Amino acid sequence: MPRFYCSLPLATGADITLPPAAARHVQVLRLQPGDGVTLFDGRGGEYAATVTRMGRSDVAVHVDAHAPLEREAPVAVHLISGMPANERMDWLVEKATELGAAGIQPLAAARSVIKLSGERADKRKERWQAIAVSACEQCGRNRLPEVHSPLSLAEWLRNPPAQALAGDAVRLVLSLREGNRPLRELAAGARKVWILHGPEGGLTQEEEDAALAAGFAPASLGERVLRAETAAIAALSQLVFA
Template structure:
């Protein structure tokens, strides 16, 4: 059954869907009477049925709410030096599927991708749309928190309380699952292409981050983020 994200809060009754939600249903060629599932990111999902297909809008009848959750056991927040080109898009999509609770892109000394102002706002909107589409596909009813890019120093001093882990190829760290332990909330920091500088890693350690590794091989930043997410989200 098709699943569609609705950016506005849902309630029983008739609802007109526009924008991406309407385009999604039009691409699927749904017809009046067809059933679908809607979710608004506030938890649970809604049974619905198409009542009218228009050119720019789709009208649906929103029916019963089901308190269904498919979130990971642990709230994992990625603080990630943005990889260049389309790799950040891919990271957002796959991290959402793996159950990551939040993604904070950061700008570091070795970052290739640097976003500010209007460019940053447009890219953030793109990432939010990618996360919503990934939730439609994987069954999540809550979107991960997708934050605007920040300088690394600002990101290190913000974020949720909980265990803080620095993923680094430098010797001395523990395996990432061991470093995270059983903490219900974990923030995981990793650098972009080229990694973090020694000074940046030192600043993270001074703020309570615990060094960790994924093994003997050096992975690309987006691969490392997803490998760690697969280990940590459903601990």
């Protein structure tokens, strides 16, 4: 059954007009009144629904039963990702969402090729969030990872999320420096993990030093040097499938 994200709060028995993005998908599939769909609003679980009206640009549905299904990863992994060039950040957001990332913080690192600010940054954030929505619709997740606005590492370190500073949070930076330890070993038993990694060329020594001073531990994925987007997905996979 087709699945769609609905940005409106859902409730059993409600009759609603779908938001434009969901309505457009229903129309592309040429669904008709009486056809069933699955809706989720990101607050948990999903709803069976029935199309009741197909307009030229709007679609109405009746919301049926709620199913309290959750398909989240056992570990809440937040990526702080040095933005790779071209379309690779799009790919990273899509695959990280499918694997269960709890949040994605695009990082404007010193060696990042992409430089975003102002309206360009806002538009790119909207694009990445839309990619995350589509990935959730495809993979069956009922909760959306938030894709944040791009920040520099200094900006993030000045004002980190409160959860990242909690006593049960583990903060790791992917690093090739001597003394690093296997990521899986450092994150053993953790339920909330923040993973910082650089773009092409990695983080600068100054950026790594700042992260270590802020409580990040240097973590290794092995002997090979991975592309930025590959490293993020490899790290995420090690934790959610451990």
